[in-house]
Amino acid sequence: xxxxxxxxxxxxxxxxxxxxxxxxxxxxxxxxxxxxxxxxxxxxxxxxxxxxxxxxxxxxxxxxxxxxxxxxxxxxxxxxxxxxxxxxxxxxxxxxxxxxxxxxxxxxxxxxxxxxxxxxxxxxxxxxxxxxxxxxxxxxxxxxxxxxxxxxxxxxxxxxxxxxxxxxxxxxxxxxxxxxxxxxxxxxxxxxxxxxxxxxxxxxxxxxxxxxxxxxxxxxxxxxxxxxxxxxxxxxxxxxxxxxxxxxxxxxxxxxxxxxxxxxxxxxxxxxxxxxxxxxxxxxxx
Numbered sequence: 001x002x003x004x005x006x007x008x009x010x011x012x013x014x015x016x017x018x019x020x021x022x023x024x025x026x027x028x029x030x031x032x033x034x035x036x037x038x039x040x041x042x043x044x045x046x047x048x049x050x051x052x053x054x055x056x057x058x059x060x061x062x063x064x065x066x067x068x069x070x071x072x073x074x075x076x077x078x079x080x081x082x083x084x085x086x087x088x089x090x091x092x093x094x095x096x097x098x099x100x101x102x103x104x105x106x107x108x109x110x111x112x113x114x115x116x117x118x119x120x121x122x123x124x125x126x127x128x129x130x131x132x133x134x135x136x137x138x139x140x141x142x143x144x145x146x147x148x149x150x151x152x153x154x155x156x157x158x159x160x161x162x163x164x165x166x167x168x169x170x171x172x173x174x175x176x177x178x179x180x181x182x183x184x185x186x187x188x189x190x191x192x193x194x195x196x197x198x199x200x201x202x203x204x205x206x207x208x209x210x211x212x213x214x215x216x217x218x219x220x221x222x223x224x225x226x227x228x229x230x231x232x233x234x235x236x237x238x239x240x241x242x243x244x245x246x247x248x249x250x251x252x253x254x255x256x257x258x259x260x261x262x263x264x265x266x267x268x269x270x271x272x273x274x275x276x277x278x279x280x281x282x283x284x285x286x
Contacts, residue, residue, distance in 0.1 A: 177210075
């Protein structure tokens with residue numbers, strides 16, 4: 001090792017000459033093959049590629065922000081469009097109700113359905129008319145097509161309506177052709193179907209007849225359609241009758257609230273109470 005170091009020290013000038021000569025030859029070779037140019041080109045390509053990726057990432061970040069902004073704008077436009085469409089539908093339904101010349105609307109209050117609770121057994125509607133528009137419980141609610149239900153609760157500005165499609169709703173009805181009397185009820189399920197109960201099998205009732213409200217109702221005006229008979233099946237004493245309701249509750253937007261029905265005088269029946277000098281009254285159906 002000492003001899004090798006002594007050799008390097010003694011002949012360092014020759015070694016440096018060889019090193020410089022090799023470097024010179026290398027540069028000459030690079031000049032001949034244009035390697036320096038290629039290296040410069042590769043450096044430019046690499047630098048440009050890196051810058052392009054950096055710019056692309058920045059563009060993607062900005063693009064994401066822009067997309068988020070456009071999504072918010074589109075959501076706002078969609079909400080406005082849906083709101084305008086809803087307003088147009090409401091106005092169209094209201095104008096259609098006002099344009100129906102076959103229905104006398106004098107004394108009736110036009111109200112909008114603002115909420116609805118539908119289930120298989122208990123359904124409710126909320127309308128935007130209350131005590132401030134002289135609405136009170138047991139007023140009939142309807143459309144030109146037929147009976148909707150009756151008011152069951154009232155606040156200053158709103159009212160809750162029990163529709164026909166509620167298991168607690170009952171109303172006396174009469175057929176338009178045979179004058180057969182019965183009780184309309186709804187037992188759950190489809191919101192466009194209901195039943196008519198207590199119609200004797202001796203009645204000349206026919207399929208296709210329209211069922212109307214009677215004057216026996218304590219809340220509804222007489223002659224309001226409730227539906228049309230679609231099937232009749234005889235049972236032991238009474239028919240089993242299905243009707244298709246006149247009102248489409250799935251598209252209900254506006255209703256009419258009928259004026260309060262005046263209470264009629266009760267008639268005494270010649271029953272045991274009368275014979276003993278005590279007045280007797282009959283219960284009326286809703």
